[in-house]
Each structure stands twice: as C-alpha cells, then as structure tokens.
Amino acid sequence: MEGFPTGRCCWNGNSCNQMRKIALVTGGSRGIGKAIVDVLSEEFDVYYTYRSTSSEIAKFESKYIHPLKADSHDYEAIQRVVAEILQHGTISILINNAGITKDKTCRNMTKEEWDDVISINLNAAFYYTQACLRPMIDGGWGRIVNISSIIGLSGGFGQSNYAAAKAGLIGFSKSLALELATKNITVNAIAPGYIQTDMTKQIPEGIMTSLLEKIPMHRFGTVTEVASLVRYLVSKDSSYITGQVFNVSGGL
Ligand SMILES: NC(=O)c1ccc[n+]([C@@H]2O[C@H](COP(=O)([O-])OP(=O)(O)OC[C@H]3O[C@@H](n4cnc5c(N)ncnc54)[C@H](OP(=O)(O)O)[C@@H]3O)[C@@H](O)[C@H]2O)c1
Numbered sequence: 001m002e003g004f005p006t007g008r009c010c011w012n013g014n015s016c017n018q019m020r021k022i023a024l025v026t027g028g029s030r031g032i033g034k035a036i037v038d039v040l041s042e043e044f045d046v047y048y049t050y051r052s053t054s055s056e057i058a059k060f061e062s063k064y065i066h067p068l069k070a071d072s073h074d075y076e077a078i079q080r081v082v083a084e085i086l087q088h089g090t091i092s093i094l095i096n097n098a099g100i101t102k103d104k105t106c107r108n109m110t111k112e113e114w115d116d117v118i119s120i121n122l123n124a125a126f127y128y129t130q131a132c133l134r135p136m137i138d139g140g141w142g143r144i145v146n147i148s149s150i151i152g153l154s155g156g157f158g159q160s161n162y163a164a165a166k167a168g169l170i171g172f173s174k175s176l177a178l179e180l181a182t183k184n185i186t187v188n189a190i191a192p193g194y195i196q197t198d199m200t201k202q203i204p205e206g207i208m209t210s211l212l213e214k215i216p217m218h219r220f221g222t223v224t225e226v227a228s229l230v231r232y233l234v235s236k237d238s239s240y241i242t243g244q245v246f247n248v249s250g251g252l
Helices: 031-040 055-059 075-086 111-139 160-180 205-214 223-233
Strands: 022-025 045-050 065-069 091-096 142-147 185-192 245-248
Touching: 022 031, 022 075, 031 045, 031 091, 031 223, 045 075, 065 075, 075 091, 075 111, 091 111, 111 142, 111 160, 142 160, 142 223, 160 185, 185 223, 223 245
Parallel strands: 022 045, 022 091, 045 065, 091 142, 142 185, 185 245
Antiparallel strands: none
C-alpha cells in the first residue's frame, strides 16, 4: 500500500496539531493558479510564484499561503525560490501552472515570441521539476501536475509556439511518469479547454461566439472546475494514476 508520510507542522511555528505537506504552485497569483492555491491551502502549506506584483496577492488570507516572486524566465530565480522553500521542508506537490500566450501565425512570429512562450510554458516546468525532484524522491512520496492545454493536443491557429510548448509538456509528463513510477511519485497533465481567466479575456468577441458554438457544453469553464481535478490528482486517492492527460474542456 502507498505510504503517505507525515509533513511538518505549520510553517510559521504556530501551535498546530495538523501535519501539512508542502505544495508549490507556479503562477499562483491569478486565474487557474490562484484557484489551485486556494483549494490546496485547505490541506497543504502552499507556496506560489508570480512575476509582477498584482492586487490579487492581497486577497489570499491564509497563513498556509506564501507568495514568492520569481520570473519563470529566470533560471537562477527558480533555483533560489525552490532552495528557500526547501528550508521549510520537502516539496511533495508541484503544480507547473504558469503560462503565457503570444499568438501570431508562424509566418509572422518573431523569435522572441517563440522563445518567450516556450520558456515560460515548457522550460520553466523542467527547471522547477528538476529542482524539486531529488528531495521529493528522498521523501518517498510526491505528486506533479502539469497544466497543459487542449491546444497542445489539437493545435491552434496562430498558436504554433503555445501548442508546441503544451504538447511538449505532455511528452515531458509522460516520460517523467515512467521515470518516477516506482518512486511513489505520480505525474499527470491537465489539458483545460477554454476557461474564464485573464488569458481568455484577450479573445476577440467574434471568435468567442464561434468558440461557444463549438464547445459541446456551450460555455467556458471556471477556474474551480480545473482546481477540483488538481485536488483529486494530488490526493492519495489517485495513487494508481500516472502519465495521463485529463481534458477539462466541456466536451471538446
Ligand atoms: N485560461 C484558459 O482558457 C487556459 C486553457 C488551457 C490552458 N491554460 C493554462 O493554464 C495555466 C494558467 O492560465 P490562466 O488562464 O490562469 O492564466 P492567467 O490568468 O494569465 O495567469 C497566469 C499566471 O501565470 C503567471 N505568470 C505569467 N508569466 C509568468 C512569469 N514569467 N513568471 C512567473 N509567473 C508568470 C502570472 O503571474 P502574474 O500575476 O505575476 O502575471 C499568473 O499567476 C497556463 O499554463 C495556461 O497556459 C489556460
């Protein structure tokens, strides 16, 4: 039977009988990441990263939530924040969520637009995972969830950079799942469809209307509908599920 080792007590030293494991969520200040932070903080001690100071940060009011500024472009910053968290204990749960789009047809895309999207959506997931991995293996239990996209499965017009990054994240997840299958660490990917966040606010109204017609449920998803699946995938109930991709897409 799968072991479920105890974590440590509250990070701030308050007296507390509950032992909490540590979770790290990248890009937790807004959108899907924020919903994941909220849900996981009910059970875990959650650290999350962000890039720019945003008013949303102030809206977290839990002693179990700890924001850390780190640009996912910055390899050294990633090493620094992971080392800082590891001083408090092993990171048992890693959610690679931070992501951006810079849509343009391949013909018109600049090298910078390609590199930025690959860097944040794919390279940073590798950097965070590698930095967390050894202690996670030594700890004997772990959960890694990578937030991909249905665009990584289907492709998207004007999204060759984003589709390549998100497809890459799926290949990364499946390979990592094989490497960690005997280590009590599961690795899965989630492929959200169209979810109401700042990212999808950028979609022009005409395209939005045709998308809603195409989605079998005729609506965008909510951040909570993605976070609920994350909650399950990091729980001990999902112990025999690894290397999988789960669409949260209203039937797309
Ligand atoms: N929304 C959708 O329909 C949808 C669909 C499929 C997949 N996804 C994926 O789901 C994930 C979350 O998307 P979302 O819609 O919630 O996006 P969002 O609302 O735009 O939030 C993006 C998050 O990523 C962080 N981030 C962006 N660039 C960063 C950087 N360079 N360094 C560190 N953090 C950075 C942001 O931090 P700041 O607040 O500091 O900017 C923010 O917390 C992404 O991977 C996205 O590709 C979204």
